[in-house]
Amino acid sequence: MSAAPARLPTPLILSAPAALLFGALILTPLVLTALLSFNEFEHATGRTHGFTVAHYASVLSDSYYLEIFLRTFRVAALATAICVVIGVPEAYILSRMRNPWRSVFLLVVLAPLLVSVVVRAFGWSMLLGPEGPVNAALMALGFGRMRLLYSEGTVIVALVHVMLPFMVIPVWTSLQKLDPAVEQAALSFGASRATAIVRVVAPQILPGILSGSLIVFGLSASAFAIPGLLGGRRLKMVATIVYDQYLSDLNWPMGAAVAVLLLAANLIVMLTYHRVVEGHYRRRLG
Amino acid sequence: MTRNGPIALIFHSLVVLFMLAPLAIVCLVAFTPENTLSLPTRGLSLRWFEAVFRHPDFVQSFWNSLWLALLSATLAVVLAVPAALAITRWEFRGRGFLNALFLSPLIIPHLVLGVAMLRLFALVGATGSFGWLVAAHIVIVTPYVMRLLIAAITGFDRSVEQAAYSLGASEATVFRRVTLPMILPGVTGGWLIAFINSFDELTMSIFITSPSTVTLPVRMYMYATESIDPMMAAVSAIIVGITAVAVLLLDRVYGLDRILVGQH
Amino acid sequence: MSFLELQDITKSYGTLNAVSDVTLSVEKGEFVSLLGPSGCGKTTTLQMIAGFVEPTSGTIRLDGRDITHAKANSRGLGIVFQSYALFPHMTVFDNVCFGLEMQRVPKGERRPRVEEALELVHLAAYAGRYPRELSGGQRQRVALARAIVIRPPVLLLDEPLSNLDAKLREAMQFELRDIQRKVGTTTVMVTHDQAEAFSISDRVVVMESGRITQIDQPYRIYEHPETEFISRFVGKTNLLPGTVQAVNDRAATVSLGGVPVEIDAGALVRGDTVTLCIRPEKLRLTGSGLGRLPGRVAERYFLGSQWLYHIDGPLGTLMAVTPNDGSAPLDTGEPVGLDWTPSVVRVHRGRLAEAPDPTLEAH
Numbered sequence: 001m002s003a004a005p006a007r008l009p010t011p012l013i014l015s016a017p018a019a020l021l022f023g024a025l026i027l028t029p030l031v032l033t034a035l036l037s038f039n040e041f042e043h044a045t046g047r048t049h050g051f052t053v054a055h056y057a058s059v060l061s062d063s064y065y066l067e068i069f070l071r072t073f074r075v076a077a078l079a080t081a082i083c084v085v086i087g088v089p090e091a092y093i094l095s096r097m098r099n100p101w102r103s104v105f106l107l108v109v110l111a112p113l114l115v116s117v118v119v120r121a122f123g124w125s126m127l128l129g130p131e132g133p134v135n136a137a138l139m140a141l142g143f144g145r146m147r148l149l150y151s152e153g154t155v156i157v158a159l160v161h162v163m164l165p166f167m168v169i170p171v172w173t174s175l176q177k178l179d180p181a182v183e184q185a186a187l188s189f190g191a192s193r194a195t196a197i198v199r200v201v202a203p204q205i206l207p208g209i210l211s212g213s214l215i216v217f218g219l220s221a222s223a224f225a226i227p228g229l230l231g232g233r234r235l236k237m238v239a240t241i242v243y244d245q246y247l248s249d250l251n252w253p254m255g256a257a258v259a260v261l262l263l264a265a266n267l268i269v270m271l272t273y274h275r276v277v278e279g280h281y282r283r284r285l286g
Numbered sequence: 287m288t289r290n291g292p293i294a295l296i297f298h299s300l301v302v303l304f305m306l307a308p309l310a311i312v313c314l315v316a317f318t319p320e321n322t323l324s325l326p327t328r329g330l331s332l333r334w335f336e337a338v339f340r341h342p343d344f345v346q347s348f349w350n351s352l353w354l355a356l357l358s359a360t361l362a363v364v365l366a367v368p369a370a371l372a373i374t375r376w377e378f379r380g381r382g383f384l385n386a387l388f389l390s391p392l393i394i395p396h397l398v399l400g401v402a403m404l405r406l407f408a409l410v411g412a413t414g415s416f417g418w419l420v421a422a423h424i425v426i427v428t429p430y431v432m433r434l435l436i437a438a439i440t441g442f443d444r445s446v447e448q449a450a451y452s453l454g455a456s457e458a459t460v461f462r463r464v465t466l467p468m469i470l471p472g473v474t475g476g477w478l479i480a481f482i483n484s485f486d487e488l489t490m491s492i493f494i495t496s497p498s499t500v501t502l503p504v505r506m507y508m509y510a511t512e513s514i515d516p517m518m519a520a521v522s523a524i525i526v527g528i529t530a531v532a533v534l535l536l537d538r539v540y541g542l543d544r545i546l547v548g549q550h
Numbered sequence: 551m552s553f554l555e556l557q558d559i560t561k562s563y564g565t566l567n568a569v570s571d572v573t574l575s576v577e578k579g580e581f582v583s584l585l586g587p588s589g590c591g592k593t594t595t596l597q598m599i600a601g602f603v604e605p606t607s608g609t610i611r612l613d614g615r616d617i618t619h620a621k622a623n624s625r626g627l628g629i630v631f632q633s634y635a636l637f638p639h640m641t642v643f644d645n646v647c648f649g650l651e652m653q654r655v656p657k658g659e660r661r662p663r664v665e666e667a668l669e670l671v672h673l674a675a676y677a678g679r680y681p682r683e684l685s686g687g688q689r690q691r692v693a694l695a696r697a698i699v700i701r702p703p704v705l706l707l708d709e710p711l712s713n714l715d716a717k718l719r720e721a722m723q724f725e726l727r728d729i730q731r732k733v734g735t736t737t738v739m740v741t742h743d744q745a746e747a748f749s750i751s752d753r754v755v756v757m758e759s760g761r762i763t764q765i766d767q768p769y770r771i772y773e774h775p776e777t778e779f780i781s782r783f784v785g786k787t788n789l790l791p792g793t794v795q796a797v798n799d800r801a802a803t804v805s806l807g808g809v810p811v812e813i814d815a816g817a818l819v820r821g822d823t824v825t826l827c828i829r830p831e832k833l834r835l836t837g838s839g840l841g842r843l844p845g846r847v848a849e850r851y852f853l854g855s856q857w858l859y860h861i862d863g864p865l866g867t868l869m870a871v872t873p874n875d876g877s878a879p880l881d882t883g884e885p886v887g888l889d890w891t892p893s894v895v896r897v898h899r900g901r902l903a904e905a906p907d908p909t910l911e912a913h
Contacts, residue, residue, distance in 0.1 A: 011372035015384055018369040018428065022387050025425045026394070029402030036405055090301045093294045105302065107537070112305055115529045116486040118506045119522040123308025125514070126315060126323055133311070133325075161308060164301075222395030224489040229510055239397045239489070246401055246493065255401060263398045270393050445635035448602055449693075451622040452629045453649035453700060463648075467639040 030263075037256035048253055055257035065241075065258070072238040075152060075227075076220035079159040083216045086160070087167030088209055092201070094168070095175040106172070113165040121229040124158040125149060150232035158226045163219060167212035174208030175201075214273050218266050238262050309526055316523035318516050334520035344521060347505035351485050354416075354501060358423035359480035362431050363473055365424065370435035389433070391426045399426065400493035407494055414496030422494055423484045430483060431476035434540075438472030475540030482532050486525075553578040553736055554599070554704055559608035561594055568594045570760045572608070576704075576738060581730055583739045583747035586757035587783065592740045593708060595757070599738060600706055601625050612703060626653075628697030628735070632709040634689045636681040642668070642692050643677040649700040667699035670729060687718045694726070698733055705730070707739040711746060723750050744784050748772065756780050778898050781827045788830065788868045794822040801892065809864045811842070813895045825898045830858065832894040833870040835880065841887030847880050861888060 037055055039048040059065045094106055112120065128134050128148040135145055148154055178201065186196040224239035231237065236244075238258060245255030290298070311325075318324050319331035338344050366388075372378075373385050391399065403422050404413070412418040446468070450460045466473075488503040495504050502525070510518055552575035561569040569591040576582050584592035597603040599610060601622030610618045617625055628649075637645050646664045655663070668674045671691035681689055690710065697705055710726065711719045727750040730737050741747050747754045748768035756764045756771060764776045775781040778789065792806040802818050803810050804826060813826065834841070845863035857879050859870045868888065880886060 011376035011378045011381070014368035014372035018365040018388060019384055021365065021421065022390075022425060022428075025403065025406070025421055026387065026390060026399075029406035030394075030398075032405045032409065033398075033402040086301060086304075089294075089297060093290050093298045096290050096294075098289075105298070107533075108302055109305055111529075111533050112309060114482050114486070114533055115309060116488070116503050116506075116522075116525050118488055118503045118510065119312060119525050120308050122506070122510055122514075122518055122522055123312045125510075126311050126519070127308055129323065131322075131324065158308075161304065164305065218393070218395075222397050224397050224492075225507065229507065239395075242397055242401060243492070246404065252401075252405070256405070259398045259401045262395060266393065266395060443633050443635060445631040445633050446637060448600070448622070449629060449631060449635040449696070450637070450648065450652075451602075452600060452625070452627060453696070454623050454626065454652035455648075456623060459652070464637060468637075470639075 033256045034260055036253055037260050039253045041251050041253045043251075046250055055254045056261070058254075059257055059261060068236050068238060068241055071152070071235075072221055075156055075159065075237065076217050076223075079156050079163060079220045080213050080217045082156065082160045083163050083167040084209060084213060087164050087212065088171050088205070090164075091168045091171035091175060092197075095172060109168055110165045112161070117162055117225045118229070120162060121158055121226050124154065124161065125230060128154055128157075149230065150235060152235065154230050155227050155235065155237075158230050159220050159223060162223070162226060163216040166215045166219065167209075170208040170212040170215070171205055172208075174205040178204050210273070214269060218269060222262055222266065312519050312522040313526055315516055315519040318519070320516070323514060323516055323519065334516040335524070337517045338520045338524065341517065343500075343505060344502070344517075347500050347502045350416075350499055351502040354420060354423055355481045355485040357420045358427055358484045359431075359477050361420070362424045362428040362480050363477050366428050366431040366435055366476065367469075367473065370432055370439055373432075374436055374439040389429045392429045396426065396487070396489035400490035403490065404493040413494070414499060416499050419491070419494060419499055422490065423487065426487065426490060427480035427483050430479045431473075434472045434476040434479070435469065438469040442468060471540050475536060478532060478536045478539070482529065482536075485528070552576060553580075553613055554738070555609075555611040556595070556599070557609045557611070559595065559598060559605045559610065561591075561598060561603060562606045567760050569598070569605075572757075572760075572762055574755060574762065574765070576736055578736055579734050581727070581737045581739070581750060581752045582755060583741055583751040583753075584755045584757055585741055585744060585747040585784075587742060590757040591760035592742075592757050596706055596708055596738065596740045599704070600627055600629055623652075626700065626702055627704050627706055628700055628702030629706045630690075630693045630697050630708065630710045632712060634681075634693040634713075636689055636692055636696070638681050640680075641677065642673065642679050642681070642684070645681070645692055646696045646699050649696060653700060663699055664695075667695040670698070670732065671695045686714055687722065690714065690722065694729065698729070698735060702735065705735045705737040707737065709741055710739065712741070712743070719746070726750060756783070758783075775827070775896065778825060778827070778900075781896065781898070786830050786869055786871075788828045788833070790826040790828070790865055792824055792826060794818050794820055794824060796820060806865050809843070811895075812892055813897060814892050816897055818897070823900060825900065827896040827898065828868075828890060828894065830869040830871040831856075832890055833861075833868065834889045835859065835861075835870055835872060836887040836889050838885040838887055841889035843888040845886050845888050847882050847884045847886060850879060850882060852879075861886060863888065 036048065038051050038053065040050040040052045040054070041048055059069075090109065094102060094109065097105065126132050130145060130147070130149075134148065138144070138146055182204075183196050183200055186200040187193070191199065222239055223237070224243065227235060227237040227240050228243065231240065239262075242255045242258050242262070245251050245258065249255075314325055315323055316334055317330040317332070318326040319329055319333060320326075369384070369388060373381060373388075399422075403418075407413045407415070407418055442465075447460050447464055450464045451457075455463065486503060487501070488507055491501050492504050492507060495501055500508075502521070506518065506521055554574075554576040556572055556574040559569060559572040560567060572591070572595055574582075584595060586592050594603055598605050601617070601620060601624075605618060608618070609616055612625070637648065640648065643664055646667055647660055650660045650663060664677070665674060668677055671694055673688060673691050673695065676684065676688065676692075681692065684692065690713075694710070707726075711722050714722060723746055730750075739747070739751070748771075751768060753765060754768050754771050755762055758777075758779050764771055764780055766774075771780065772784055775784060781787045782789070790806050790811075792804040792811070794802055795805045795810060796803040797818055797820055801812050801814065802816070803812055804824060805811075806826070811826070818824070838844070843863050843865065845861040845868070847859055848862045848867060849860040851858040852874075853871075855874055857872050857874055859872070859880065861868050861870055870888070
C-alpha cells in the first residue's frame with residue numbers, strides 16, 4: 001500500500017535534506033580529493049595544477065612509502081589477530097555469565113569505546129612510560145627499565161585496547177542468536193566441552209568473528225591518534241603520513257593520493273566481505 | 287547455564303584490568319599534587335583541575351566541543367528521522383543508494399573524510415567556519431542515529447498506526463501522537479550516541495578546525511604532542527567523567543547493550 | 551438495500567489478483583465471518599473495507615454512501631487488529647479515549663463513554679494500566695473497547711482471537727458474540743478458524759484464491775458444502791471418487807472402485823464422474839457382517855468426548871467418529887460394519903485431483 005503512485009515523491013521529499021547534505025559533504029569532497037590526487041604539485045609555490053599519476057607512482061615504488069604501507073598492514077593484522085584471541089573467548093565468557101554480572105561486565109568491556117581515543121592513548125603513554133607502573137613492575141621483577149614507548153608493540157597494544165569492543169560486539173551478537181540448547185545437545189551426544197565448542201559453537205559464531213576482524217582491521221589500518229601519539233616521530237603509519245603531507249609538507253596532492261589508496265583498500269575489504277562472506281553465511285545460518 | 291571455570295575467570299579479570307587500566311591511571315594521575323606525571327602518593331590535589339579551568343585554550347575548546355556536539359547531534363536527528371522513515375517505509379528508486387550513502391561514513395576512514403572536507407572547505411572558502419564544522423560533524427554522526435532509527439521503525443507494528451487512522455486521526459496526528467512516541471527511545475538513544483561521537487571526534491576535526499574552532503580532542507592531541515604534564519590527565523579525567531554520565535543516561539533511556547550490540 | 555455492500559471488488563497487484571469480483575451484502579446488525587486459508591484474500595477484503603487498501607475496481611457502499619475511495623480516517627469504522635495494535639505508550643483509558651478525542655467528542659462526554667466501554671469488556675478496574683501490564687486476553691478486550699467506544703457503523707475484526715490460547719479463545723468467542731449482540735453493531739470478522747466462524751457468525755463467507763465460493767449460515771455450509779474445497783476445509787470428511795453406474799427415479803448407484811454404493815439421485819447421468827463426501831460422524835459402526843460395507847479397525851484415537859476410528863475396508867481407509875458414551879471402545883483389528891443414511895452423502899461432480907496434505911490445510 002506504500003507504493004501508491006500518487007505518493008511516490010513523499011520518500012524523496014523526506015530524505016532530500018539528508019541526501020543533499022551527504023551529497024555536498026561526502027560525495028563532492030571525495031570526488032574533489034580524487035581529482036586533487038592527480039594534480040601536479042609545485043614545491044616552490046605550492047600551486048596544484050595539471051594532470052599526473054606521479055604521486056601514485058611514487059607511493060607504489062618509493063621504498064619509504066612501501067615500508068609505511070607494509071608496517072601499517074602488519075600492525076593492523078597483528079592488532080586484529082590479538083583482538084580475535086582476546087575478544088572471542090571474552091565474548092563467550094560474558095555470554096555464559098549470569099545477570100547482573102553479565103550486564104556490568106559488558107558495560108565495562110564496551111563502554112571504553114565511548115571515551116575519547118586521545119584520553120586512552122594518553123593513558124597508555126602513562127602506563128608504559130619510563131616512570132609508569134608497567135616499568136615499575138618490570139624493575140621490581142628484576143628486568144630493569146625498558147623503553148616501551150614509541151615502538152610498534154605499544155601501538156599494537158593501544159590499538160587492541162581501542163578495537164577490542166568492535167570484536168566483542170559482533171561475536172556477542174552471534175552468541176546471543178545461538179540457541180544454548182544446541183551446545184547442550186552436543187554435550188548430550190557425548191561430546192566433550194572442547195569438542196562442543198569447536199564443532200558446534202565456533203562454526204556458528206564464525207561470521208561474527210569475520211565481521212569483527214574486518215572492522216578491526218579497517219579501523220586499525222586507518223587509525224590516526226594512536227600511532228600519532230604513541231608512535232612518535234619515527235614510527236609513521238599511513239594515517240600519520242597523510243597528516244604530515246597535508247599539514248607539514250603542504251603537498252596536498254601527495255596526501256590525497258595516499259588517502260585515496262587507503263579508502264580504496266578499505267572499500268575493497270568491506271565490499272568483498274559483504275559479497276562473499278555474508279552471502280554465504282546468510283544462506284546457511286539465516 | 288553453566289558457570290565459567292577458574293581459568294575463564296582469570297582470563298576475564300585480566301581483560302577487565304586491561305580495559306580499565308588506562309582510564310584508571312588517567313583519573314588517578316589527575317589528582318596528583320606533583321609537577322610531573324605521577325600517581326598521587328602524597329595526598330590528593332585539585333590543582334591540575336584548577337589549571338585546566340584557568341587555561342583559556344582548553345576552556346574555549348571545551349565550549350566549542352560542547353556546542354558542536356549539541357548542534358550536530360540535534361540536527362542529525364532532525365535530518366535522520368524523515369530519512370529513516372523514507373528508507374524503511376517506502377520502496378522507491380534510489381532507496382538502496384540512499385541507504386548506503388547515509389551509512390557510508392561508517393566505512394570511510396575519518397582521516398579520508400577529513401582531507402576530503404579540507405579540500406572542499408578550501409575551495410569554497412569555508413576553512414575555519416564553525417557552521418561548516420557542524421555540517422561535517424552532522425555527516426559523521428548521522429549514521430549512528432540512522433541505524434537506531436531504522437531498527438526502531440522496522441520493529442514497529444504498522445497496525446498501531448492503522449488503528450489510529452481508523453479512529454479518525456489525521457496523518458500529522460498519527461505521527462505526533464503515535465509514531466514519534468513509539469520511536470522516541472530510538473531518537474533519544476541516537477541523539478546521545480551522536481553527541482558522544484561528535485564530542486570525541488579527533489581524526490576528521492584535526493583537518494578542518496581553525497585556531498578559533500579547535501575542539502577539545504584536537505586541543506588535547508596538539509597539547510600532548512608538545513608537552514605532557516598532569517593537566518592533560520585532568521582534562522582526560524573530566525572527559526571520562528562526562529562520558530560516564532552520558533553512558534549512564536544512555537543506559538537508562540535505551541539500554542547500552544542494545545545500542546552498542548545493535549551496531550553490527 | 552443492505553447496510554454494507556461490496557460490489558465486484560477486485561484488488562490486483564500487478565498481474566496477481568489478491569481478490570477477484572467479491573460481492574457481498576451485510577445487513578444491519580449482522581455478524582458475518584470471512585473464512586478461508588491464508589492467502590485466500592480475506593484479510594485484503596477486510597483492509598479494503600477499512601480503507602487501508604484501495605480496490606482496483608468495484609464499489610464499497612456503507613448505508614447507501616459510496617466509500618470506495620474514502621480515506622481510512624474518515625470512515626469511522628471500528629477495527630480490532632490481530633496484533634491488537636494498542637498504543638503502548640498510553641494507558642488503557644487513553645487508548646480507548648483516543649478515538650473520542652479524534653472525533654472531537656466534548657470533553658465532558660468522554661469519560662463516561664470510556665468507562666461504559668470498559669465496563670462492557672469487564673476492564674473498568676484496569677483503566678490506569680499500560681498495555682504491557684495486561685494479559686493477552688485483557689489486551690484483546692481493550693482493543694475491542696477502543697473499537698466500539700466510537701460507536702462505529704461497522705466493526706471489523708481481523709483474526710481477533712488467534713493470539714489467545716485455546717481455552718481463552720473459546721471463552722472469548724462467546725463473549726465477543728455477547729457484546730456484539732448488546733451493542734448491535736454490524737460486524738465483519740476475518741478468521742481461518744472454522745470453529746470460531748461457525749460458533750459466533752450469522753453467516754459465513756468462504757473464500758478461496760481471492761474468490762467467494764459460498765455464503766451461507768454456518769450449519770448449511772457444514773452440511774451442504776458447495777465445493778470439495780469447502781468440504782475439506784470445513785471439518786473432516788471422507789472423499790470417495792467413483793462413477794455413476796445406474797440411475798432410477800429415487801436412487802443412483804455409484805461404483806467406488808468396483809464397490810456399488812446407493813445414493814439419493816440428483817441430476818446425475820450414467821457415466822458421470824463424481825466424488826462422494828461423507829462426514830465421519832455420519833458413519834455408523836455396526837456389528838461385523840451388518841451395514842453396507844465390511845471393515846476392520848486400523849487405528850483409534852481418543853478425543854475426549856469422541857472416538858475417532860480409522861477403518862480399513864474395500865474403499866480404503868475411512869474416518870468414523872462415534873460419541874464417547876462411556877462404554878469400552880472397539881479394539882484395533884476388530885471387524886466392524888459401516889452404515890449410513892443415503893441422504894447424508896454429498897455428491898460433487900468431477901474427481902479429486904489429488905489427496906490434499908492435511909498439514910497444509912490447517913491455515
